[in-house]
Structures are given as C-alpha cells and as structure tokens.
Amino acid sequence: MPTHAQRRRGAGYYSAGSTLVHGFVRAADGMITSFDADGVNSGTKPLAIDGQGNIAGTYGGDDSLAFLRTPDGTVTTFTPRGSVDTFPSAISNGVVTGWFDGSLVEGFVRSAAGTFAFFNPSVATYVKAINDDGTVTGYTSDGSSATHGFVRMKGGALTSFDAPGCQSTAGEAIDAKGDVTGLCVNGGATKGFARTAAGKITVFHLKHAVSTAPAGIARLMGTGVAITGSETPSRGICHGFLRTK
Numbered sequence: 001m002p003t004h005a006q007r008r009r010g011a012g013y014y015s016a017g018s019t020l021v022h023g024f025v026r027a028a029d030g031m032i033t034s035f036d037a038d039g040v041n042s043g044t045k046p047l048a049i050d051g052q053g054n055i056a057g058t059y060g061g062d063d064s065l066a067f068l069r070t071p072d073g074t075v076t077t078f079t080p081r082g083s084v085d086t087f088p089s090a091i092s093n094g095v096v097t098g099w100f101d102g103s104l105v106e107g108f109v110r111s112a113a114g115t116f117a118f119f120n121p122s123v124a125t126y127v128k129a130i131n132d133d134g135t136v137t138g139y140t141s142d143g144s145s146a147t148h149g150f151v152r153m154k155g156g157a158l159t160s161f162d163a164p165g166c167q168s169t170a171g172e173a174i175d176a177k178g179d180v181t182g183l184c185v186n187g188g189a190t191k192g193f194a195r196t197a198a199g200k201i202t203v204f205h206l207k208h209a210v211s212t213a214p215a216g217i218a219r220l221m222g223t224g225v226a227i228t229g230s231e232t233p234s235r236g237i238c239h240g241f242l243r244t245k
Contacts, residue, residue: 011046011055021045025055025069037067037075048091056088056096068096068110080108080116089138090130097130099138107152109136121150121158128182129174137171137180149182149195163193163203171195173217181214181227192243194227206231206241220244 009028013021023044024034037044037059044067046057053071058064066086069075079086082102089098094112099105105124109117119125122140130136134154139147149169152158163169166184174180178197183190186203190211195201206212214229227243 009049009053011049011057013045013057023055023057023059023069025049025053033073035069035073035075037065037069037077047088048096050091050093052093054091054094056091056098058086058088066096066098068094070094076114078110078114080106080110080118089126089128090136092130092132092134095130095134097127097136099126105141107136107138109134109152117156119152119156119158121160122148125150126170127152128170128172131174131176131178133176133178135174135178137174137182139170139182149180151178151180151195159199161195161199161201163191163195163201165203166191166193169193172215175217175219175225177219179217179219179225181217181229183213192227192229194225194245204243208233212241214243 010026013023015021020043022034023046026032042059044059046055048056055069064085066088067077080100083100086100087098088096096110099107106118106120107125107127123143124141127136127138136152139149141147147168148160149171150160163184166186168185170183171180172182180195184193191205192212192214193203209231211232214227216228218226224245231241232238
C-alpha cells in the first residue's frame with residue numbers, strides 16, 4: 001500500500017510558450033521534474049499517476065502515442081496493435097488501461113510487464129478506471145445514442161450493466177472493493193449512480209441540479225463509500241460535491 005507521502009505525488013503538463021506541451025511530476029517534497037516522453041519537445045501529456053509514482057500519458061503532439069514513466073524516470077513508449085490514437089486513462093501498480101482507436105475503438109489493459117489484453121464487447125469500448133486488483137470499468141456504445149456501463153475483472157470476465165430507468169450508463173471510477181460510480185442519463189437529465197461489487201445499483205441526483213457528475217469513489221472506514229464529483233444547478237454555476245454512505 002502506498003504511504004501518505006507517495007499519495008501526495010502529482011503529475012501534469014505545461015506549456016513553455018509553444019504550441020506543444022511538456023510533462024512534469026511533482027514529488028511529495030514539492031520538487032518538480034519536467035520531462036518529455038521521447039526526449040524531445042513532442043507534446044507530452046501525463047494523464048494518470050498511481051500510488052507508486054508510475055505515470056501514463058500520451059505524446060506526439062496529436063495524442064497518437066502512449067508512454068509509461070516509472071518513478072526512477074525510465075520512459076517506455078507503447079502503441080497497441082493497429083492503433084491510430086491511444087488514450088491511457090488510468091494506472092494502478094504499473095498496469096495501464098484505456099482505449100485506442102484502430103479499425104474499432106477497443107479497450108486495453110497493459111500489464112506492468114508490457115503484455116496487452118484487448119477487449120471490445122460492443123461497437124466501441126472506453127475504459128475509464130482501474131483498481132489495485134486490476135478490475136476496470138468504463139462504458140460501451142452500441143452504435144446508437146445509448147451507452148452501457150461495464151466491469152471487467154482481471155481474468156477477463158466482463159459484466160455489462162445499465163442503471164435503472166436510464167437510457168445511457170457510463171462507469172467513471174472504481175474503488176478497491178469493486179464498487180463503481182458514474183453517470184447515467186434519464187429523461188435528458190444527467191444523474192449519478194453507485195454500483196456495489198455485488199451488482200446493486202442506486203441512482204442519485206442532487207436537489208435542484210440539472211447535471212450530477214460523479215468522478216471518484218473510495219471506501220470509507222467501516223462499511224460505507226464516499227463519492228465525489230460535480231453538479232450544475234439550473235442557474236449554471238458548477239459546484240463540487242461529496243456523497244457519503
């Protein structure tokens with residue numbers, strides 16, 4: 001388990017006055033290290049960091065190539081087979097997940113050793129989050145306006161789900177126990193949902209909000225979970241929220 005100091009690491013990207021950007025990592029003591037994935041100014045965008053300090057992101061200016069940077073500064077670039085554009089979305093224990101656009105939009109999980117698992121249970125698959133067990137969540141598109149949430153276990157077993165009463169469902173975050181939160185659309189309103197690892201789904205909507213958009217989930221001490229995200233009321237001013245149970 002990462003220490004408190006490890007959790008305080010961060011990563012992102014910045015512009016130095018050109019159209020391309022550079023990546024950076026901020027250590028727990030505040031030291032900032034700038035880097036470019038392939039050693040040149042090629043537009044490096046860190047997109048996710050795990051508890052150990054492994055970073056995943058894109059480079060190449062047009063977000064077409066992906067990289068993994070380990071805490072010692074070693075950068076490994078990678079491109080899933082047949083990929084035109086690659087989008088790493090999350091990382092845990094050096095395992096990178098996301099999606100790529102080739103002949104189809106497919107999900108991928110890249111192990112810390114560099115091997116890939118690909119999956120495409122529908123027309124298009126978008127992976128948004130991974131937990132320490134290697135379970136991922138996201139959503140698929142069936143070619144219409146509807147989307148469907150899914151959970152995929154490390155061994156490859158995949159379960160699709162739809163939030164009750166919603167026309168579209170999308171998993172956005174997953175906790176250590178496999179609980180998922182995300183978005184669903186019901187009658188034109190965007191609502192949040194919480195799905196337990198056992199499959200029970202609860203839809204929720206903040207009072208007076210036009211849009212409720214969960215973005216993160218974590219297990220609390222005891223039996224509950226905490227969900228964080230944003231909500232937009234009818235007057236259009238966005239607010240953050242924390243939902244505990």
